[in-house]
Amino acid sequence: MKKVVVAASSLPAGRNMSSQIEYLTRVSQYGADIYHLDVMDGKFVKSKTLDYTYFEQLREKSTILFDAHLMVNDVEKVIEKYTKSDANIITIHYESFSNIDSLISVLKRIKNSKKMAGLAIDMPTDISVIDSLLKYIDMVLILCVKAGKGGQAFDKDALKKIKYVRTLSPDILIEVDGGINETTGAQCVRAGADILVSGSYIYNNDTYEAIQKLKGKNG
Ligand code: DX5
Numbered sequence: 001m002k003k004v005v006v007a008a009s010s011l012p013a014g015r016n017m018s019s020q021i022e023y024l025t026r027v028s029q030y031g032a033d034i035y036h037l038d039v040m041d042g043k044f045v046k047s048k049t050l051d052y053t054y055f056e057q058l059r060e061k062s063t064i065l066f067d068a069h070l071m072v073n074d075v076e077k078v079i080e081k082y083t084k085s086d087a088n089i090i091t092i093h094y095e096s097f098s099n100i101d102s103l104i105s106v107l108k109r110i111k112n113s114k115k116m117a118g119l120a121i122d123m124p125t126d127i128s129v130i131d132s133l134l135k136y137i138d139m140v141l142i143l144c145v146k147a148g149k150g151g152q153a154f155d156k157d158a159l160k161k162i163k164y165v166r167t168l169s170p171d172i173l174i175e176v177d178g179g180i181n182e183t184t185g186a187q188c189v190r191a192g193a194d195i196l197v198s199g200s201y202i203y204n205n206d207t208y209e210a211i212q213k214l215k216g217k218n219g
């Protein structure tokens, strides 16, 4: 089996800085490869979470990659805060834009800042929107639930989306997010995913074991 990259979602640790630091330290120690920073503005989705103002202090506590998943409406207004932040990967949502040229220009700004550019496709959106955008990005984030909250059930249609993207490109990074556990994670990897984001499965179980199981190991 190929090497599976595990990204622990920041969402279950809430907005309190000390819980974030504690959780980041724990998942880093127990083998997570990435800390997936879920940023919600209370407009694109109902909830509001941490934002770029947390990143610097978190960076001091761990050297693992930071992957910012921006679930926000006004991407153009805030993107500079993220391109100048400690995030290594910046992922924006296709659904945040009404204009494709604005979307492409933000992706170019991310690439120019020497960070990796990700594009997230929410569950209700047809995956074929990715066709003309692949050349601007390093990673596709396939949502396997409707973006907005943790603990939702995995939608099997996400597996078709993974296969679709993998067929389009053998090299593009595919990250999956929402409802990922040992079983759904393995299905996604078989379909072609590279990076598994997990919130509640890691948070609510033994951290080390959950991360090992997502990697396809038995602890
Ligand atoms: C949801 C977020 C996820 C969330 C996943 O919109 O993007 O990263 O934390 O949580 P689980 O793994 O519980 O579905």
Ligand code: ZN
Pocket (backbone or CB within 6 Å): 009, 036, 038, 069, 177, 197
């Ligand atoms: Zn996420």
